[in-house]
Amino acid sequence: MPPTTTTKKSTKKLADIDGELCGVCQACATVCPVNAIEVTESYLIVIPEKCTGCGVCVTVCPVGAITLIER
Ligand code: SF4
Ligand code: SF4
Numbered sequence: 377m378p379p380t381t382t383t384k385k386s387t388k389k390l391a392d393i394d395g396e397l398c399g400v401c402q403a404c405a406t407v408c409p410v411n412a413i414e415v416t417e418s419y420l421i422v423i424p425e426k427c428t429g430c431g432v433c434v435t436v437c438p439v440g441a442i443t444l445i446e447r
Contacts (some may be wrong), residue, residue, distance in 0.1 A: 389429025389444040391422045397441035404433035404442060 391412070393404075398420060405413040405420065412426035413433065424447070434442045 388447050389431070390424055390427050390447050391429070391431075391433050392443050392445040393420050393422060394441045394443070395419050397439050398437075399439060399441075401438065403436045403438065407432050407436050 391404075393413075400415070400418060400420065402415055402420075405411075405415050408427075409430065409432065410426050410428055412423045412428070414421045414423060429444055431444055434444060
């Protein structure tokens with residue numbers, strides 16, 4: 377969602393998962409300190425309201441499917 381419409385202030389970064397690369401190993405969801413990554417049956421969802429842009433998930437992904445993007 378656009379930054380101008382969010383009510384809560386957060387960091388400017390947001391984890392973005394490439395669904396084509398992601399093998400749903402769930403490593404990122406496990407390490408996320410704020411549980412911002414939700415796992416469904418076949419893909420993952422980053423919850424923007426929770427994600428702090430810390431980048432931990434990026435470092436653990438074995439296939440490089442996660443990047444930090446500008447909000
Ligand atoms: S950047 Fe940090 S807070 Fe956001 S999803 Fe990844 S581990 Fe969680
Ligand atoms: S660590 Fe990478 S491959 Fe594993 S679930 Fe997360 S995004 Fe997908």
